[in-house]
Amino acid sequence: MRLSRYFLPVLKETPKEAEIISHQLMLRAGMIKQQAAGSYSWLPLGFKVLNKIVRIIEQEQDRSGAVQLLMPTLQSADLWRESGRYDAYGDEMLRLKDRKEREMLYGPTNEEMITDIFRTYVKSYKDLPLNLYHIQWKFRDEVRPRFGTMRSREFLMKDAYSFDIDREGAVKAFQRMFVAYLRTFRRLGLTAIPMRADSGPIGGDLSYEFIVLADTGESAVFTHADMVEKPIPGPDTDFRGDLEPIIKDWTSLYAATEEMHDAAKFAEVPADKQVSARGIEVGHIFYFGTKYSKPMKATVTGPDGKDVEVQMGSYGIGPTRLVPAIIEAFHDDAGIVWPVSVAPFEAVVINLKVGDAESDGASEKAYAELKAAGIDVLYDDRDQGAGGKFATADLVGIPYQLIIGPRGLREGQVEIKHRKSGERETLPVGDAVKRLIGLIEPQRLDTI
RNA sequence: CGGAGUAUAGCGCAGCCUGGUAGCGCACCUGCUUCGGGAGCAGGGGGUCGAGUGUUCGAAUCACUCUACUCCGACCA
Numbered sequence: 001m002r003l004s005r006y007f008l009p010v011l012k013e014t015p016k017e018a019e020i021i022s023h024q025l026m027l028r029a030g031m032i033k034q035q036a037a038g039s040y041s042w043l044p045l046g047f048k049v050l051n052k053i054v055r056i057i058e059q060e061q062d063r064s065g066a067v068q069l070l071m072p073t074l075q076s077a078d079l080w081r082e083s084g085r086y087d088a089y090g091d092e093m094l095r096l097k098d099r100k101e102r103e104m105l106y107g108p109t110n111e112e113m114i115t116d117i118f119r120t121y122v123k124s125y126k127d128l129p130l131n132l133y134h135i136q137w138k139f140r141d142e143v144r145p146r147f148g149t150m151r152s153r154e155f156l157m158k159d160a161y162s163f164d165i166d167r168e169g170a171v172k173a174f175q176r177m178f179v180a181y182l183r184t185f186r187r188l189g190l191t192a193i194p195m196r197a198d199s200g201p202i203g204g205d206l207s208y209e210f211i212v213l214a215d216t217g218e219s220a221v222f223t224h225a226d227m228v229e230k231p232i233p234g235p236d237t238d239f240r241g242d243l244e245p246i247i248k249d250w251t252s253l254y255a256a257t258e259e260m261h262d263a264a265k266f267a268e269v270p271a272d273k274q275v276s277a278r279g280i281e282v283g284h285i286f287y288f289g290t291k292y293s294k295p296m297k298a299t300v301t302g303p304d305g306k307d308v309e310v311q312m313g314s315y316g317i318g319p320t321r322l323v324p325a326i327i328e329a330f331h332d333d334a335g336i337v338w339p340v341s342v343a344p345f346e347a348v349v350i351n352l353k354v355g356d357a358e359s360d361g362a363s364e365k366a367y368a369e370l371k372a373a374g375i376d377v378l379y380d381d382r383d384q385g386a387g388g389k390f391a392t393a394d395l396v397g398i399p400y401q402l403i404i405g406p407r408g409l410r411e412g413q414v415e416i417k418h419r420k421s422g423e424r425e426t427l428p429v430g431d432a433v434k435r436l437i438g439l440i441e442p443q444r445l446d447t448i
Numbered sequence: 449c450g451g452a453g454u455a456u457a458g459c460g461c462a463g464c465c466u467g468g469u470a471g472c473g474c475a476c477c478u479g480c481u482u483c484g485g486g487a488g489c490a491g492g493g494g495g496u497c498g499a500g501u502g503u504u505c506g507a508a509u510c511a512c513u514c515u516a517c518u519c520c521g522a523c524c525a
Contacts, residue, residue, distance in 0.1 A: 012474060012486065013460045017518055037517065091449095092524080109525085143449070143523060157525060209525095218524090284525065318525040353483055384483075391486045407484055415484090 001345070003380045007044050010392055020216045022324035023148030025336050029396045031323070038145025038153035045396060046323065048344040050156070053319045053326075054135055056187050056341065057158050064180035064239050066131040066160050071113050073137055077103035079112045082296050092140050106139040111292050111314060114161040118310065119298035125165045128300065128310075129173055133160030135319070147216075150280070150324045160315040165302060170287050170311035174206055175243040177285050177315040181210050182232045182250070185282065188322060189339025190329060192282055193227045195255040206313075209257060210283035214328040217278035222266050224253035225273040257281075280325045287313040336397030337420050340443035345378040347436055348398045350390070352405030354383040362414070362429055363404045369433045370402075375440060394419065400436055404429075 009030040017034065018024040026032050031046025042050055058068065077095070080086035086105075094106040107113070114132055122130065135158045145153050162173035178194065185192035190212050197209035211221050213228070233246050254269050256262065257279070266274065290309040292298070299307040330337040340346055347370060351363035367379040378398065380389050386405070393401050401417040408414050414432045416425045416439075427435060 009458090011459060015459070016454090016461095019519075034517090138525080140524075144519095144521090146519085151524075155525070159525090281525070316525055321525065356483090359483095385485090385487045386483055387485045387487070389483095389485085394485090403484080405484060 001378050003378055004382050006378070008392075008396070009043065010395055018148065020147050020150070020324075020328070021331060022150065022216070022327035025327055025331060025395070026148055026324060029336060032149060034148075038142055038151070040149055040152060040154075045344045049323055049338070049342055050319055052342045052344075053188060053322050054156075054158075057135065057184055057317055057319065060180045060184040060187065061133055061158070061160060063183075063235075064131075064176045065129075066133045066177075066180075068134060069117075069132055070134045071107075071110050071117075071136060073107055073139070074104050075107045075110075075113055077105055079116060080105065083112050083115075083292055084295060085112065092142065094139050094141050107136075108138055108140045109157075109314075109316075110134070110136070110159055111161065111312075112296065115292045115296045115298050115312070118161075118163055119293075119296060122163065122310075123300055125300050125302045125308075129162065129164050129169055131160055131162045131173060131176070133158060133315070147218075148324055149320045151218075152320065155318055156320040158317040158319065162313040162315070163298075164311045165300060165308065167289070167311055170289070170313055171206065172243070174285065174287050174313050175247050176239050177313070178208065178250070179233050179237060179239070179243055179246055181283050181285065181315075181317070183235075183237075184317065185210060185212070186232045187341055188326060189341055190282070190322075190326060191228055193221075193223055193255050193279075194250055195221060195223070195257050195279075196251075196260050197257055197284065197286075198259045207284070207286035208251075209281050210285075211257065211279035212282050212325050212329060213275075213277045214280050214325065215278055216328050217280040219279055219281065220258040220261075220276065221256070221279040222258075222261050222274070222276045223255040224269050225275050227253050227255050228275070280321070280328065282322055282325050283315075283317045285313070285315040287311075331397075334391070335395035338397040338399060340399050340440060343376075343399050344396060345398050346376045346440045346444070347400040347402060348378040348380055348393050349402045349404065350380045350386075350393060352386045352389070352403065352407075354381055356406050358409050359404060359406050362409055366402055366404065366414075366429075366433055370436060373433070373437050375437060400439060402432055402436060 011028045014024045015027050018027050026046060029045060030043050031049065032040045032042055035041055061068065077086050093108055096104050098104055135156065137154055138157045139154050142151060142153050145151050160177065162170065164170040164173055192210040192212050194208045195211050197207045254266055289311055293309040293312055298310050300310055302308050326342060327336050330339065349363050349367045349370065351359055353359040363379065367377060370377040397419060399419050401419065403415040403417060412428055413426050414429050416427065416432060416435060
């Protein structure tokens with residue numbers, strides 16, 4: 001992508017409405033524009049990051065055996081009356097009427113609808129286990145939206161729903177999602193710690209939140225230090241096998257959110273291993289049994305010929321919240337520092353002197369070669385001073401900058417700057433592209 | 449929903465107290481010079497001062513009403 005042809009409205013000054021660093025940087029880097037309280041347009045750069053996150057979530061959901069579909073944002077009130085939640089949900093649910101005065105709502109979640117789909121088509125235990133998910137916009141009329149897309153009223157959510165014949169099967173479904181979540185967050189560059197959580201108004205007795213540690217997190221959390229360094233299950237994990245040992249390993253050390261915190265148990269953790277910090281909730285998984293299948297009559301026929309209510313669980317990740325969460329975890333004074341896996345561009349070619357034949361030639365060539373190699377590369381071909389180009393590249397957080405200008409070219413050299421470490425390498429023109437590919441590919445491939 | 453604020457050019461702000469020609473920086477446009485860390489000079493465009501009502505000869509400025517947005521608290525992917 002040529003920057004001169006792109007749409008990247010970066011701001012030099014920080015808009016006053018932004019309080020936390022991720023919100024400030026998302027506005028300054030031209031990722032989002034606020035349209036109303038808790039409502040944002042995703043500008044090209046932000047949308048690009050959002051899509052990369054979504055793709056990783058999809059890959060890991062699919063790997064775990066979940067199946068993707070897509071449900072509508074507008075739902076019928078009748079469906080929600082069946083579960084009893086139409087009255088229970090309160091003002092957070094956006095309610096509306098269509099032209100025929102039918103009561104509708106903009107979905108805050110989809111348990112009712114997925115249960116309706118399930119009960120229509122699935123009749124036999126032989127079709128289980130089943131896990132269906134979608135990635136769709138949700139609306140919750142928050143009392144107080146804040147922190148940019150961290151807590152917005154309209155937000156994107158990946159919500160998966162598992163269906164099993166019995167509790168034992170449901171626990172296994174829960175475990176598959178648990179492992180899928182560990183892998184998903186790590187591939188996004190994050191360290192997300194599973195913590196026992198309150199299951200809230202939806203109910204259920206197996207409930208874990210995945211928490212990213214960050215100073216600006218909304219909730220206080222307490223954990224054993226070893227949870228932070230623990231290696232995640234690899235890509236060869238057999239999701240049809242026994243995941244119990246992995247779950248045991250990940251749930252044996254102390255980790256809890258404020259609501260579930262047990263000071264006495266935390267005190268048993270060695271003093272030098274006690275971590276009390278703040279965290280951002282980026283995912284929540286829980287098992288709730290027959291809470292919806294019972295009132296909505298979602299049953300399957302078991303091996304004994306008898307109908308049983310299906311055991312369900314639900315599993316959420318908020319991509320539009322992950323974007324600021326990643327920024328909270330990775331930024332410095334100059335701007336965002338994206339992990340390669342979600343960076344809007346993997347590299348930027350900075351032509352320091354547009355209009356100079358040599359500089360143009362070398363830059364165009366490097367840009368073409370990187371593109372041909374499949375690198376997601378931006379080419380800064382704007383006819384403007386070098387300072388602004390560096391500032392923009394740093395602000396939007398592109399992991400690698402290939403800096404090309406007349407001064408270096410006289411010696412046959414160009415420079416690669418690593419955004420994260422600040423390290424700079426000077427190397428011959430011909431080697432730079434290969435070097436960049438060598439740096440980027442290992443971080444991008446699904447080997448984590 | 450309780451408490452506290454803010455609203456003047458795309459963004460950041462001054463002007464308001466003490467009513468009288470709407471300003472500054474950045475951004476934008478034109479030209480020239482530039483280009484190795486947010487370039488310089490010269491010229492230029494852009495505003496029903498959030499909306500309404502009132503007071504006044506005259507309102508960005510004073511009064512009242514409304515709306516939007518932000519922050520703190522209670523609630524939440």
